[in-house]
Amino acid sequence: MTTVEERSTMPQERESNPAANAADRPIGYGRIQRKEDPRFVRGKGRYLDDIVLPGMLHGAILRSPMAHARLVSIDTTEALAHPKVHAVITGKDLEGLNLAWAPTLSADTMAVLATDKVRFQGQEVAFVVAEDRYSARDALELIDVEYEELPVVIDARRALEPGTAVIRDDKEGKTDNHIFDWEAGDKAETDAVFARAAVVVSEEVVYPRVHPAPMETCGAIADYDPIDGKLTLYETTQAPHAHRTLYAMVAGIPEHKIRIIAGDIGGGFGNKVGIYPGYVCAVVGSIVTGKPVKWVEDRSENLMSTSFARDYIMKGEVAATKDGKILAVRTHVLADHGAFNATAQPTKYPAGFFSIFTGSYDLEAAHCSVTGVYTNKAPGGVAYACSFRVTEAVYLVERMVDVLAQKLEMDPAELRLKNFIRPEQFPYKNKTGWEYDSGDYEPALRMCMEQIGYADLRREQEEKRARGELMGIGVSFFTETVGAGPRKHMDIVGLGMADGAEVRVHPTGKAVVRLSVQTQGQGHETTFAQIVAEELGIPPEDIEVVHGDTDQTPFGLGTYGSRSTPVSGGAVALAARKVRDKAKAIAAAMLETRPEDLDWEKGRFFVKGDPSAAKTIQEVALGAHGTVALPDGIDGNLDAEVTYDPPNLTFPFGAYICVVDIDPGTGKVKVRRFVAVDDCGTRINPMIVEGQIHGGLADGVGMALMEFIGFDEQGNCLGGSFMDYLIPTAMEVPDWETGYTVTPSPHHPIGAKGIGESATVGSPPAVVNAVVDALAPFGVTHMDMPCTPARVWEAMQGRPTPPI
Amino acid sequence: MQVPAPFDYVRATSVGNTLELLERHGPESRVVAGGHSLLPMMKLRLARPEWLIDINDVAELRHITEEPDRLRVGSLTRHAALLASDVVGRLFPIVHDAEKVIADPVVRNRGTIGGSLGQADPAEDLTTVCDVLRASVVIAGPGGERVVDMAEFHRGPYETACEQHELITEVRFPIRPRMGSAYEKVERRVGDWAVGAAGAAVQMADDGTIADAAIGLTALGLEGLATEVAAVLVGQRPSEDLITEAGRLAAAASSPVEDQRGPVDYKRHLADELTRRVLRRALDRVGATVPAA
């Protein structure tokens, strides 16, 4: 069922000020201010670097200046002689502990500290532990490393050429830089459709390497207690429980003796899913020195060495009829994974969920093949709010649909409307095996067109074109696939993708919710309190949300791929319902009636036909812990715990339209307007939903216009600071205009689909499509991101160049 | 956190005291003004001074003084102060054009004109502005004060006439009648250094011809003024053809290098495009009309 509601920015939807207007505040879903914000707006967030432990030492990492070189020798004598240095750890030392290499999240290995070779610029070579962070850095300069330079592999297109240097000669028998080949869909069927199609368009579409660049860089404080053998590890992680298990498996510390604490996390976007060498070194440093060791990377280290995103070179092809019926899509992708295959994604999906490249369209056939290669670059690949490569998939199909529209001289919005999966086709099985849970695409696109005034804009564009002015209108329509598992299909290093939640109502009717997922700024302390509030009628401010401490929370895989609400949201709702069922039995005992004779209205049970005979949830809570004679099988508390294994993913969608103006003399792109109509199913807190969208749209404009991690021929990283890796400011983005439709997920306990990554996924093609649309008078059919002034100007000269 | 190599720090109280401190602490001492160029380089350990001599308390270096035939600007004047000054905006609109696009408000609140000229970064904007305004720089040293023009002051990327033991105290801008000026920069994002920029100043004669013209480029591989451009402008009446020619010559005078901001041909194009734009705006500001072609 779909209800198309009013624009979300309608005044009556604005949240009331909770303090001023307590009575209006929703107990459940609705706009309320974020419970966590009082500490953030006062500067009282507690990030990793705010934590100071008694006697704490500081670590710093020596990194490779070269992209590919043999390690000839490391001399640490001088560094060790520094009066404030406590330890210097090298790969050799780690070899003794069997920790020089560690498993990645993608069935590969990665060097913790280099032993044989360095394989990318910025790779970790040695770790210094000193009394303060200044001395630690000073001592790095006292370590003498001799390197023997090796030929570098930078161009992914040439990584598999015979005779190319082999990066992973640490792997037995490895004679090339090939990682994997993977495919989805039916090749023969797809080729057959292409063979008979009247129209075929193709382009090479590059999604260049970008970086999530969270405001807070990565870091850890390891505190190993040699007496009771317990390791407390404070970490910037999006997945505390998965980390704990991995440390137990790799480092041999028993799992019950490891406690991971993730405090406030200053942005993750996928950058903080993996385990980085710095974390492991901090642990070893603490074990070696017997003191807590803090390690926090700086901005350049974060940009140069931690998980990047994308780096997909995609050959895209679309087959269609002359009148614009899209028949099939096929693509081959060359995926640059860097020096170690360390992407964080479900085991069976080496290219993530890229096979959703069929988009929002009803196709006859589709096929993709993906080849992953090693290069002398930092490892990673799945990060930056990409929903396991849905970003690349959506960019490819949405760019290619525009290429087709241009070829057919059809309006790109009309072309999309013509090809959408129709509402009655849901649940829709696509040609690569996904089952889209629900969707109603046309109303969303029509709403977006209406809101931006699409027809008027096209008229304006025509007038401007006649005057030589460059204005572009870009449309994108995306379908996301988020909320992984189910666990039988999806795991990360063998851990099934399910998440737990525990709801506990205290005697006075206040509650605590414990989560396995980890907020990085998404507002979990509010959203999850609202889910419980909706189910139990306890006001959100009476509900404490606990997360980010493995000693205090149930097991689960963590927050990435927009999983929190689809997975833990399901767990919380089901746990709250269990509590409610229990409360009902207790209420019945208190009211001396049978549970079947009670009705529930948010916050209280009452006897059917006698609303005055009632017990509030708070009264029941006291009863549960008090002296009420409990019914058989009901014990004296009001708690429940659920691990939610999602039956399927959820498929949020949205329609985005972007308007750009381009300075014809300089190639500078100005984003004039951006309307985003999103459908994430049930909207728990519309303000938080919009906040997530605003952030993602800014990400999208950033990637489309400026973000790019490049390398020179020697493998030097050219994006290693915020002077070189540009992220957008308020000046580059317009005032966002948002709208929404609501198509609940039929299989989800509360119908919610997840929103964290929708805008990051959906907005880059809208911006690039607008730029290409503006440049159409120059005969441009495609240009790659980032659309910097120089690159736009080159496209205007008839020679758009790929960024890599 | 990036941390610099160890250094010592002292706060100077006056120009004289600064010079004394520079002398006392020797060649590895450096003056710090806004710190927005020096500190990042120290954090990257590209600069490793042993002593930092902080001149932020030296009040005599912080002033904007209008005199009948010149404007005197103390070297410690912040970007933000230049941008906020009505006098500066009235006399030399080019300075406001440039200041609006130098870095961001946070940097502008600290960065100074003296530090900008002293740093002499090839993509730094105020050097071009001072070039086209024919400014001169006052340098104080142990032997007293000297005044040098920009051609002498700016020796090339990261090199100026101000020696390590000297101090830039003031920048002087001649005030000339019937003068218009303008600056335009292309950047990839607000706060980014220039991909390319151009500045122009024109002085009109009573008969409607151009009496004096100065064109400068930023980050486009031209040191000092584009004299060939000025040569074709002076003595001429503004016209579309003249502007086109000026742009063409500016492009010819540039010798940009390819980097992440763009290829050579694009930057050369910018020299042309931006020169035409700033020339047109400078003429417009002085009320000189350019007849339609």
Ligand SMILES: Cc1cc2nc3c(=O)[nH]c(=O)nc-3n(C[C@H](O)[C@H](O)[C@H](O)COP(=O)(O)OP(=O)(O)OC[C@H]3O[C@@H](n4cnc5c(N)ncnc54)[C@H](O)[C@@H]3O)c2cc1C
């Ligand atoms: C993010 C960012 C973006 C920027 N973008 C731009 C931009 O777009 N355009 C632009 O032009 N600039 C830009 N800058 C530079 C900024 O304008 C600097 O502030 C300026 O270049 C240096 O001024 P400062 O006062 O900070 O100098 P400092 O960093 O204090 O000093 C710079 C150098 O000048 C010397 N020095 C300083 N004062 C004197 C003096 N009185 N006499 C002799 N020597 C002196 C110092 O010893 C040092 O060598 C940017 C800076 C940052 C951090």
